[in-house]
Amino acid sequence: MVAKLDTTAGLGVRLLSGESERVLGSESIEEWVWEIEARQAGSETLHLELFAVFEIQGSQRKVLLRTWEAKIPVNVAPFQVVAARWFGKHFQWFFAVIVVPLVGLLWRRWRRKTTPAAVDGTPTEPEVPQ
Secondary structure (H helix, E strand, C coil), rough: CCCEEEEECCCEEEEECCCCEEECCCCCCCCCCCEEECCCEEEEEEEEEEEEEEECCEEEEEEEEEEEEEEEEEEECCCHHHHHHHHHHHHHHHHHHHHHHHHHHHHHHHHHHCCEEEECECCCCCCCCC
16 A cells, blocks of 8 residues: 655655555554644645555556545744744854854853952962972
């Protein structure tokens, strides 16, 4: 048996559970699991097809057994759209303006705590054992 899940452009689909084509016994039950990711807001469609696979005179033939179709409304908050677009375009600036100075500030604070201070409060050079 083969299970095939198709979507419109606003959804991404990835099969999580093995192969799409599976061998079924007379009493076996199979389960296909997909991960579906929304890529944009709007009305999207999922289309599932199940095929039976037969071998007839040495060649495989697929016979469509059943189809399902579902319309899914995908809602995205306007702030999420704006933030995702901005961050995607300006990641390097965010990193340079926020992350790098923050790391420098934290490093300086950590160094101050680990360096012994003189009596008057000015930092001293660490003692080197001889």
